[in-house]
Amino acid sequence: MSTTNTSKLLTPELLSQLERLELVTRKVFRGRMKGERRSKRKGQSVEFADFRNYVAGDDLRLLDWNLYARLDKLIIKLFLEEEDLHFYTLIDSSLSMDFGSPTKLEYAKQLAAALGFVGLIRTDRVRIETLSQGVGERGPILRGRHSVWRMLEHLNAIQPDTITAEKGPTPLAEGVKNFCLRNAGKGIVVLISDLMDKAGYEQALRYFVSHQVDCFVIHVLSQEELEPDVQGDLKLVDCEDQDEAEITASAPLINRYKQTLNAFVAGAQEFCTKRGMHYILANNQMPVQELVAQHLRRRGLVR
Amino acid sequence: MDSLFRNTLSPVSWILLGMIPPAIFALYFLKLKRQPLEVPSTYLWHRVLEDLHVNSLWQRLRKSLLLLLQLLMVALAMLALLRPGWQGQSLEGQQFIFLLDNSASMSATDTQSEAKRLDVAKGRIAALIDQLESDMSAMIITFAEQPDVVQEFTNNKRLLREALERIEPSAGQTALRGALELADGFANPDRVMNEEGDQSFEVTEQQDVELYIFSDGRFPSIEDFSLGNLRPQFLPIGSFAAQNLAITAFNTRRNEERPELQQAFVQVANFSEQEQKAIVELTLDKRLLDAAELTIPPNGIASATFNLAGENEGALRAQLDIPAEFKDCLALDNEAYAILNQRSDGQVLLVTPGNTTLQAALATERVNRLAKIETVNPDVLKTAEFLAKAQTELYDLIIYDQCVPRMMPQANTLFVGRMPPLPDWQQQARAEPVDAPQIIDWVRGHPLLNLLELGNVQIADSLLARPPLGGRMLIDSTQGPLFAIAPRDRYEDAVLGFEIVGTEADGSRTFNTDWPRKHSFPGFWLNVIEYFAGGQSASLVHNRPDRMMEIRVDGQASNLEVEMPDGTRQLVALEQPGRLSYHETGQLGVYQVREAGQVKKRFAVNLFGREESDIRLRARQETEKSLKTVDSLSIGYIDVAAQSPTAAVRRELWKPLLAGALVVLMIEWYIYNRRVYI
Structure with a gap:
């Protein structure tokens, strides 16, 4: 574990806590390689699944010799195969994520690192991507404990998007669509985003529904968004599209904002719940450790 | 405006x-x-x-x-x-003088809010001060027994208000004149003579000064006073309906018939329109002695006499117990104090080689009631002990009969047949006696010769008693003055030019005059004792508040302690041995003079002023009863009409x-x- 000790994304305390965890999914997927997950496939493990008659070509090692002795029939004993789990983390790296202290993006990266670490030590197949990646760009596939360093390197390389004249901000829906096109495999998808898209988040999340993945939406909001501390007459400028909103801060305005925010959060939660997705609201002030150990555990992402 | x-x-x-x-x-x-603010x-x-x-x-x-x-x-x-x-109304003028009466009657609580008149007056002055413009200046003078400049001319309203706050009610009597003179001094600057020419010019520009007099008007009109630049306004404080019961006199005296018996005399005045009953309680050193119920007619007085048989010395206190239904507006005068003294105060020394007629005249009962007479031989005059005694004011009066001391004592003196050893007297007097002077006139109004008929007195020979400057000739004869009196420091020296009993050349004694056979002889000596020794002691017992007190004390102490009625003690240095001058007599009650913890003397300070106790505003006489108006003040020959007592000052909203x-x-x-x- 010496390779991760120096990383600011994963602290030793967090690592020792994460070592005991594993990723969980309620759905059983078919993996690609031998792993530690129970798979739909029959194969080799200690867990008995079924019997069937021997047909030519079957592995003789699988014959149940005890049954043969009793019944004088060749019966093959089937076991459940244990395979790896596909674990995808999709990070929203839009400019709006570059706010707060720590920034929401930083927070998202920490969270991704923690979950990725959990996956790696359980030999799951971990892939971390961002929303702004094109259809062709793929993130590295990580597997095994030795890949932690690579994962952290990859995470550190993720920077907030730069907005240029020809390339505006990537809409949430487009990013998710690209992701789904890139990764056909089934597994767990964790979307870490602030869901602040003027076009709405609904379209984006619908892609996950059709994609048949076990989807977790971690909605990261900064303290400034939850409890805005604004005073006086202000012109609010949107950092992504330079949209302006003129406000005069007053108690009713702040109250109204909070109401709107609550409605927004409640709406997102309801949308996810209805579609079998998990919605978790995260505040950037809450330590990642606490989020993983308590909230995600309760929601069943880790065990 | x-x-x-x-x-x-x-x-x-x-x-x-x-x-x-x-x-x-x-x-x-x-x-x-x-302000732009970037948000996510x-x-x-x-x-x-x-x-x-x-x-x-x-x-x-x-x-x-x-x-x-x-x-x-x-x-x-x-x-x-x-x-x-x-x-x-608004204030008009540039300079203002507020004369505020803080005499005893201003402590009356006859206003609607039960506040003292003084506080009401202070409130109204404060309202006037608030109206002062920045270019106006004002001063505040209080007057009771003495005028007091509380604040000199200033346009600093804060100073004026602070000065106003400091004003305390006193127990003194109203004396407007002094305050007016003080105000006059500030308002009418004297003309100053130019040294080179005979032109006179004013020190400052003559300006009219507004004079606001806040008082209840209980004082006589002031004559011989020119207001000059002062423009007076009289703002009376108080009401016509104020009622008051007051002790207007309280003293002790000996019973005329039985001189050994002391009596206390209390006089109560009723300043209201109804007959009132009140109980007078008499206490001696906080012990109740007696009480009497008095019925006092409206606007009248009633008195009670208490017998003080067998009581020792002490401080007497008379208190008026007023029925609850009577609204007594002034509490100060419901108590009075007096000193009960058994021994007679006067000390008289008669220095004579022997004079039976004189001694007989000084041995009467009435004389003994007034003073203690001590008779000594002229030989004593030379002893050191006597000289010391004579300088300590032990005696009220020393009568030198046919003898002269080497130096004048600290006492009043009466010389019989000799001239005092003073250059003033010696210069005026002729050394040789005149023969058979005939009395032609005497000053009947002088207390020493009160009720005396001297026309029938025959005199053999006499020295001529010509008084020095400031003295007064009392008996004149065909040959010249026979009896004269002259002041010396704070004493008086009287000289009777003729001896009563003379000594012939052969040493035998013979009468020089037939006066001892006349009725006027004992009367004269009684007058002498009353004038020099008796009257003084009576005046010592009572004093008015805020007036200086002069008390004779025995002994040589240079510092005495005076305990005031409220218990505070003050160390007073004596300017002269045997005489205490004390002027912190602002409180009513009994003052105790102590020397080394021992009570040496007591004196009482009482209000005793009808003018102060009658707290009703003076109504103008000629108007009808139903329409009472406050009488105007008369200053000089100007009538200062009273302003309406309710005349409100401008109420400002700023x-x-x-x-x-x-x-x-x-x-x-x-x-x-x-x-x-x-």
Whole structure:
């Protein structure tokens, strides 16, 4: 574990806590390689699944010799195969994520690192991507404990998007669509985003529904968004599209904002719940450790 | 000047002030250049603003709350500058003198709010001070027994108010004259003679000075006084209906028939229109001795006499127990104090080689009641012990019969047949006696010769007693003055030119005059004792508040302790041995003079003034009963009409307005800082 000790994304305390965890999914997927997950496939493990008659070509090692002795029939004993789990983390790296202290993006990266670490030590197949990646760009596939360093390197390389004249901000829906096109495999998808898209988040999340993945939406909001501390007459400028909103801060305005925010959060939660997705609201002030150990555990992402 | 508004600013100032509200508007709209603030997303904010547009009018009002508050504050300030006020006169003039009566009667509580008259007067002076413009100056003088300049001319209102606060009620009597003279001194500066020419010019510019007299008017008119530049206004304080019961006299004396018996005499006056009953309680050193119920006719007096048989010395206190239904407005005069003294105070020394007629005349009962007579031989005069005694004011009077001391004693003296050893007397007197002078006139009005008929007195020979400067000739004869009196320091020396018993050349004694056979002889000696020794001791017992007290004390102590009625003690240095001058007699009650813890003397200070106790305002005589008006003051030959006692001063509104503006400012500040929560 010496390779991760120096990383600011994963602290030793967090690592020792994460070592005991594993990723969980309620759905059983078919993996690609031998792993530690129970798979739909029959194969080799200690867990008995079924019997069937021997047909030519079957592995003789699988014959149940005890049954043969009793019944004088060749019966093959089937076991459940244990395979790896596909674990995808999709990070929203839009400019709006570059706010707060720590920034929401930083927070998202920490969270991704923690979950990725959990996956790696359980030999799951971990892939971390961002929303702004094109259809062709793929993130590295990580597997095994030795890949932690690579994962952290990859995470550190993720920077907030730069907005240029020809390339505006990537809409949430487009990013998710690209992701789904890139990764056909089934597994767990964790979307870490602030869901602040003027076009709405609904379209984006619908892609996950059709994609048949076990989807977790971690909605990261900064303290400034939850409890805005604004005073006086202000012109609010949107950092992504330079949209302006003129406000005069007053108690009713702040109250109204909070109401709107609550409605927004409640709406997102309801949308996810209805579609079998998990919605978790995260505040950037809450330590990642606490989020993983308590909230995600309760929601069943880790065990 | 009774208008609702009073302008305080010039047009230019108003124009400048009028520019403030547009400036606020302008600044407010300039301020609306909003500060940009980058946020992650305006997504939620837009939704918020859409919601809020529904009730936008209220929102807009709320947005400009600060603007409205600023405009309100400026409006309040402008209104305050207009000085709205109503119902009142304004002060006219440049200089003001407030004469405030703080005599005993001003402690009466006959006002509506049960406050003392003095406090009411102070309140009205404070209201006048508030009206002073910045170029007006004022001073405050209080007057009771003595006038006191509480605050000299100043235009600093704070100083004036502080001075006003310091004024305390006193127990003294009203003496307006001194205050007027003091005010006159400030208002009418003397003309100063130019040394080179004979021109006179004024030290300062002559200005009219407004003189406000706040008093209850209980003092006689003042004559021989020129007001000069003073323009008096009399503002009476008090009411016609004020009732008061007062002890106007309280003393002890010996019973005429039984001189060994002491009596206390109390006189109670009723200053109201109804007959009143009251109980007089007499206590000696806090022990109740006696009580008597008195029925006092309206505007009359009643008296009670208490026998003090078998009582020792002590402080007597008479207290008036007034029935509850009677509203006694002045509490100061419901108590009186007196000193009970068994021994007679007067000490008289008779120095004579032997004079039976004189000794007989001084041995009468009435003389003994007044003074203790000690007779010594002239030989004693030379002893050191006597010389020391003579210098300590032990004696009230020393009678030198046919003898002369080497030096004058610290006492009143009466020389019989000799001239005092003083150059003044010696210069005037002829050394040789004159023969058979015939008395032709004597000063009948002088207390020493009171009720005496001297025309029939025959005299063989006499020295001529010509008094020095300042003295007075009392008996004149065909040959010259026979009896004269002259002051010496604070004593008096009387000289009777002729001996009563003379000594012939052969040493035998013979009568020089037939006066001892006349009725006037014992009468004269009684007068002598009463004048020199008796009367003084009676006056020592009672004193008026705030007047200086002179007490004779025995012994050589240079420091004495005086305990005041409230228990505070004061160390007083004696200027001369045997004589205590004390002037801190502001409190009513019994003062004790102590030497080394021992009570040496007591004296009582009482109000005893009909004018002070009669606290009703003086009504003008000629008007009808139903329409009482306050009598005017008469100063010099000018009648100062009383202003209406309820004449209100202008009530100004600018203070609450400014306070309101301040409150608005604070609200604005609060909202500005905490507007997020409003």
